Amino acid sequence: MPFNSIHRAFFPFTHNSPGSSPGSCALRGRPSGRSRGRVPRTFEASLLRRSAGILAFTASSLLASTALAEDFNPQSRIGAVTVFPEGAEITRQAALEMPAGAHRIVFERLPDGIRPNDVRVEGLADGNLVIQAVDVARVPVTGDPAQTNALRKEREELGDNKELLEGRIRTAEVQRQMIMMLVRPPAVPKDVALAQPPMPPDQLFAFIAERHAEIEETIRKAQQDIRDIDRRIAEIDRELSRTSGEQEWASRITVSVNAQGDVQGKLRLRYRLRDASWQPVYDARLDTSAETAKLQLTQRALVRQHTGEDWNGVALTLATARPQGSTAAPDVQVRYVGFARPVPRERAMGGALYDDRSASAEVAAPAPEPEAVMRKEMEESRAAVTDLGFDAVYSVPGLADIPATDDSRLVLVGDHDVDSKMEARIVPAVREAAFLTVSFSHKGAAPLPPGTVRLFRDGVFVGEGHLPLANPGQKTELGFGIDERIEVTRRLVSKQRGEEGIFSRARTDTNDWRTVIANHHSVPIDVVVLESLPQTLDEKINVSPLSTNDPADESDVDGKSGVQAWRFTLDAQGERTLAFGYRIDWPQGQNVVLGMR
Known part of the structure; x- marks a missing residue:
């Protein structure tokens, strides 16, 4: 706001007298005598004080609005995970409560390897909250010096306690030896024995039994405490070696938001990781006692992950799609056929012209440049990775716990009772045996992906086989081993x-x-x-x-x-x-x- 505008706004009772310069101020009515010359200076000083107050108020307002912008580190937990044959999508949930202004929501210590293009942020709020930017950074994981010092101090105290317990065990063992001496007392001179009458046998045996039990309990308790101390010391040593070893890295995701007012809401952070997978496994149980063969197919999934964070109590979904696979059909390459050309002597003898290609590849190359043809064939090989031809999603009932140990965790997907037909299949030229073969048509809504199947015939495990891709309505066959009858x-x-x-x-x-x-x-x-x-x-x-x-x-x-x-x-x-x-x-x-x- 211009200075004159501020002046007019706050001093409506002033005006410019004739002959006065612009910007000079005077009270209504004419001041008398000596005070006329000091009036402008008095009001100028007052105006400067008021203007300074206005500027100070404006600056404080700007500082106040800037102070509203801050970083939030909300507590988040993994609520849902979708696992693909290669990789997984993790969904984190966090509750938000923030005032108006521009803020940053920071998620620290996420697994290493999150790519910016694999992150999605969405949520719900009771006010106007706009997500402006999402940044992903790879940051080193530094240990907390205070925590490291606390661990070292704890280890030292545990070592002192262990020495005390070992000393207690040594003392108890000496006491045990003394008790045993009471059972077999040493020989003493006859006159001394007469001077000190022995303790009655009943009292002696009761004393020995009581003291022996106390000593054994002391030793047992001390040994148990030592084992607990050793386990804790081992944990501390592992933690110290981890923090002092090779530099670890983590991902940090920063979400920049702008709130028009005080808002509360829930934020969902989705990101994909590669270090996870699942594969289908089945149990096929055949009942041959019925008039028509009854086949029960139990579908399970073998899930493993080592993403760096445990999945505890998550809603687990299994998908057959391959996000990292090819999404478009490969280009059709022009193929040539021609007469073989003689291989140059330098190449045949491994001379200077030899470029590490096989002789057969060089001979098969026709008129176009062999190098170009070889390059096209390699591209076709890379493009040969194809999907199964369908996308199915399996929601695992309940909540699942999948630790980040790369150990396989078996989760139940569902059971399928299918109508089947049983026959004995014989290929006598290969083997003189009849193999029990069951054919069925899958009637589920989603296809059954191929996988290993454990075979049970009348409750007896007969071996493992392979279940091919079973589309709905398609005939599928399973072999249940040799029929000995x-x-x-x-x-x-x-x-x-x-x-x-x-x-x-x-x-x-x-x-x-x-x-x-x-x-x-x-x-x-x-x-x-x-x-x-x-x-x-x-x-x-x-x-x-x-x-x-x-x-x-x-x-x-x-x-x-x-x-x-x-x-x-x-x-x-x-x-x-x-x-x-x-x-x-x-x-x-x-x-x-x-x-x-």
Whole structure:
């Protein structure tokens, strides 16, 4: 405010007299005589005093408004955690109460490794509270000198107490030896014994028993106190070594806010950390006593974390999404094919032109620069990390405690009772055994992610397997081990090798098997037998099934060429024999190799 304005505002009773200079002041009415010349100076002095008061008031107001800005360190606790297959999102909650003004809310000693882009702040307040900025800093963790001195003093006192207890034990052991001397008193001269009559035996034994019990209790109590002291000393030594060892780091998050008035509210701080993970595990319990197989699937999660802070009493959520994975489809790269070029001698001999690439990669590179092609292939490899194709969230019931020790903690997700079908699956060419296989369709709202499954058959643990990804409505199979009550025998009844033809000689190889399946159960059981008819890789090789083969019920099972299946129900105590064989023809002078893919 200009000086004249202040003057006019606070002195309405003044005016400028004719001929006076601007800014001079006079009372209404004309002052007399001598006092006329001093009037302006008097009012000027008063005006200066009043102006100084106004300036002082303005400055104090500015200082007061500045003093309202302060740092708040609210008490916060972890309320909820969402764990991903790689990483976790932690939600901290804090209560706020602050006056009007600009303030900073500081969260100290958070785990190291929090990135600024992984922090989100939100909340509710009963007034106008605006979040202006969020800053993340990596700060060293310094020990408290007062706490360190207190620990050292405590350790010294514990050492003194331990010495006192050890001395008490030594004294008690001497007393115990003296008591034992009363049981076997030393020989004394006869005249001395007559002068000092001995204590009656009953009193002597009672005295010895009482004193011996007191001594033993003293020793036991002292030893127990020493063990407690040793444990506490070990804790202090670990704490001192931690504070005096390698520099530790922590994250500090500062939230700048502006409150239009006194506000109360709750703040939620979310941040992501990498040092956490979860993987699904299952228990599959099969009951074969019922007419239809009953399968109960218990879903659990194996959670571990070493973020630097314990998760105690948190609402735990498990998510199948991978925030750190690829979110966009990879680019399709142009591929080339060409004739191999000779490798330069310098590269082949490891000369100056050799750049640590393999010879096979260099030969396979066509006309474009080999270095560019190699770089594209490496990019494709990095982009090959894909998600499971779905996002599911599992809320763990109740509150969970997950310590930051990197130890696995098993939490229950839920149970699933599924309708299943049971059959004995036999692959006689690989193993003469029947494997109990259960197929089911998952009817839950969310898919079941793949994971390790522990298998129980009629309450007996039979081993571990792997549960593939089970989408809702999709058929899924689990193997429950060998069924010992189904006997499988496979034998080669005919094997012939020879040559045929007059003008064009050809070689032949004929194999004919019989597989016998016997059901020793007291109930019928469904059986599926799988055999593989070899597939040719050259048109000069011919493979044909034998005419004696039993007709297969299904060919090219699961899209595998040549795989045939026989499905039937085997009665209780029943038996069936399957015939399977094939003949291979190829030109003479060639060698045939039979393999698997």
